[in-house]
Amino acid sequence: MRTWTPPEVPDLPGTGVAPKLYNTATERLEHPAIPEGRAHLYVCGITPYDATHLGHAFTYLAFDIMQRAWRDAGIETVYGQNITDIDDPLLERANDTGVDWRALADEQIGLFRSDMHRMGMLPPEHYIAVTEQIDEIADAVGELLERGFAYPVPTAEAAGDDIYFDTRAAERDSQWRLGDVAPYDHDLMLRLSAERGGDPERPGKRGPLDPLLWRAARADEPSWETSVGAGRPGWHIECSVIARGALGGAFTVQGGGSDLVFPHHEFTAAHATALSGTPLAHAYCHAGLVSYQGHKMSKSRGNLVFVSKLLDGGADPSAIRLGLLAHHYRSEWEWHDSDLDVANRRLEAWRSGLQRTTADPVPAAAVVRQLRSAIANDLDTPVMLATLDAALDQGVDSPDLIADAALALLGVQLR
Template identity: 85%
Template sequence: MRTWTPPEIPALPGEGPAPKLHNTSSGRLEHPAFPEGRAMLYVCGITPYDATHLGHAFTYLAFDIMQRAWRDAGIDTVYAQNITDVDDPLLERARETGVDWRDLAEEQIGLFRSDMHRLGMIPPEHYVAVTEQIDEIAAAVRALLDRGLAYRVPTGDAAGDDVYFDTDAAERASQWRLGDVAPYDRELMLRLSAERGGDPERPGKRNPLDPLLWRAARAGEPSWESTVGEGRPGWHIECSVIATGALGGAFTVQGGGSDLIFPHHEYTAAHATAISDTPLAHLYSHAGLVSYQGHKMSKSRGNLVFVSKLLDGTHGGAPAADPSAIRLGLLAHHYRSEWEWHDSDLDVAHRRLEAWREGLRRRGEEPVPALAVLQQLRSSLANDLDTPVMLASLDAALDRGVDDPDLIADAALALLGVELRS
């Protein structure tokens, strides 16, 4: 699957420190290891039916900033992202709108690529759709069945059985333990499973938390022939196979929104470890969720703010947004925070952007040393990507003026993806 044209990232003098990052699994700030000076990042991609709203953008921006920090520290990066282009929400939207699911997915993937390019996001080197990996995913399910780590559940209304992962057997046979990624109690896991695509009440399962690996073919649904039977993949095994196929095992960071911690990232790690007996990732990093009009952005509530509409000036009658202003509106919040977007946030971001651009032209009597500002930016970036502090540092410096405007413009573009030369 093709990606998008990468943004310009200017070279800066010297190198910044590698960032400490919050590990969801341990609850601590940690320094990931970088074998051979390389960081490998996997971020869960979109299910292409409501692309791209600001909640998506906030997540992908967090990992864009992470890569910029690594690159500034002299660390090579390899980035992989999937596209869940066959899944229940996509199929439901296709039925509701009377559009073929493949056409809907293609349209939305194209829109997502356009949004990411216009926002200046670093593209993944590996951009892989689930439908491109059906055989590989089926082979992984087959391997789990053969090792006694998966089992079949009769459906009664489908041509074959569904296949489920055996949580208890995997704990006995591998180094993975339930809660390794998501340190939640069982009651919370059961509730989240029911809310986030699981089926804890499904009869015939050995453990209510056992997730679906392969869904037997149903009438009116896409399906593929495989060694497991005709059907389509479950959600978590898709990312296990795509991530390890692109990056190998025990890669640097598994990332995504905080709503993916459980069950998705927990069981993505479980499947990968059960197959290879190698942990999926060293560190699990999660971005906070964004609300609008008092609730988390979601298609069910219809409270989505779309990046394309902001950029095109078709959101609520507001003028077309500068992509750098959208980035600033999001970067004003720490990537792990839960927060609410207000339409006025974009006005505030535009004012900040214009103040910075004006500040580059300011020639004060005692300008701030640009190298000192760069050091401040790098220090904040190294502290778990603390972009709000970075913005405050630039506010203060550009209010007085700096002795090397070109360096500050390069730093804003390289580290924050914000264009100050207009």
């Protein structure tokens, strides 16, 4: 799948420090393993039917900053991202609007690419749609069946059987254990499964948390003829196959929004471990969810703030970035319409501050050291913003260095 043109990222003098990151799986700050100076990052992509709202942007911005921190530390990055371009929510939206699901997906993918480019996001090297990997995913499902990690469940709605992952078998015969990624209790897992695409009450399953691997073909639904019969993939196996194919096993960070911790990232890791015998990733990092008008942004409530509408209305991409970066990437917070005004004032103050002359300027090199220290501490962008507020309010001895640092580390254009 075609990606987007990368933004300019200046090289700064000296070298930054590889960041400590909060690992959801261990619930502590860690330095993920980065062998041979190359970090591999996989971030779950959009289901293309409501792109791109600020909740999406906040998540992808977090991992954009992560890559900038790595690159500044002299670490090469390899970034993979999928597109879930076949899934129930997409089909439901297409049906509700009377639009062909392929046309809807293509339109939304194009809009997402445009939004990411205009926002100055670093593009993935591997940008892969599920529909580009159907055969590979089906073959992985077949392999799980052969190894005893999957089983069929008959359905009256289809000629073939649905195929489910056997959670108990995977715990018994692989390195994965339920809770390896999501340190939640069983009752919470059941509730989240029901809320987030699972079917814990489905008759015929061996365990209520067992996730769907393959959905047998139904009438009036898209399907593909594959090695495991006609149908389409389940959600978690898609990312297992795409991530491992793009980045290999035991890569540096699996990322996404905090609503993906369970069941998606838990079972993505389970499938990958059952297939390969090794863990999927060294660390699991998650961005907080963004609310608007008192509730988490969601299509069902209709409380979405779209990046494209802000940009088309004249918003400066750097101001949108600053409005988001004012919050630590792991925080849960609420966007207010006035946030863009606050961000605009900050951006104007920074740009004016570059021109400020003073008898006692702040050493720009010291500011860069402070920025590097903050970004190395779990991507602490609020501290980075406060650092630049103070420095540019007083004036700096090298405006060009500060402009380069803001662009390289935060993706904010000051010139």
